[in-house]
Amino acid sequence: MPEASPQVLSATHVLEYPYTRSVGPVIGRFLTALRERRIEGVRGSDGRVIVPAVEYDPVTSEPTGDFVEVGQSGVVTTWAWVYQPRPKHPLDQPFAWALVRLDGADTAMLHAVDAGNPSRMRTGMRVRVRWRAETVGEIQDIECFEPEDPA
Amino acid sequence: MTEPRTEPVRKIRTPIRLDYTMTAGEAQSRFLRQIANRKIFGQRCPECEKVYVPPRGSCPTCGIATRDEVELADQGTVTTFCIVNIPFAGAAVEVPYVCASVLLDGADITLFHLVQEVPVDEVRMGMRVEAVWVPPEERGPTLQSIKHFRPTGEPDAPYDAYKDRM
Secondary structure: OOOOOOOOOEEEEEEEEOOEEEOHHHHHHHHHHHHOOOEEEEEOOOOOEEOOOOOEOOOOOOEOOOEEEEOOEEEEEEEEEEOOOOOOOOOOOOEEEEEEEEOOOOOOEEEEEOOOOHHHOOOOOEEEEEEOOOOOOOHHHEEEEEEOOOO | OOOOOOOOOOEEEOOEEEEEEEEOHHHHHHHHHHHHOOOEEEEEOOOOOOEEOOOOOEEOOOOEEOOEEEEEOOEEEEEEEEEEOOOOOOOOOOOOEEEEEEEEOOOOOOEEEEEOOOOHHHOOOOOEEEEEEOOHHHOOOOHHHEEEEEEOOOOOOOHHHOOOOO
């Protein structure tokens, strides 16, 4: 029987798919609005305002209707604190993933809240958008949300 | 940003990237170190006596550890192959090229590698091939130490010689 090798080899291995996806007219308009630092939703078949804009009503499957601009502040409906951000996370420091229902919207969208500390987070808290310095037309144009109340 | 800012957004880049650290394990580490010395070693199952290359340290059929090392020839037989006609980002070889399962003499499972130095439409099942090694200074613990396989010019192996080892 051969002697066991004292060392086991290891190496880095990167798997990468360089996808580009076309966004279609509805999400395209939502992203175009983000580039202009506006947030747009669409009206669903029962009149609810859905944000981010979607092409079809998630309840009735009907095509969605008019675009509606919503506010840049809103309410946290639920959240989870990230103690150790991963390299691809939107913020380098600990933050919350949260569902944020913007003023004028009837649905909540997922984004990051830069609250500094989990003790500042609570369901029902008010947050507002922090825009990225240069907007290009993608969801990361919203850098994150931040608490409206001073720390 | 290439699109003018007045144009509506039509597409977004959504790359997916996974950063792995691959650990070869003891059996494959030994195999790879020997590859760097221009030697190909497999492992024989003590129960069914199949020779696995590259070795994984166990026999998947018998479910037992494989410790006996067996040196294999750097020659073998093409059992099956495909001709790649579609280029893709990051490919090391120009299309068309052949990827083949090579049954090394003495082994019971095939090794997947390139077959070159032959027109792609002449590659066939049963073709006898040999390893072309990279120069010593480029050799390392990687299967890329074998540049590719090429025909030996020997007569084809009969189907019965490899039909159970596809």
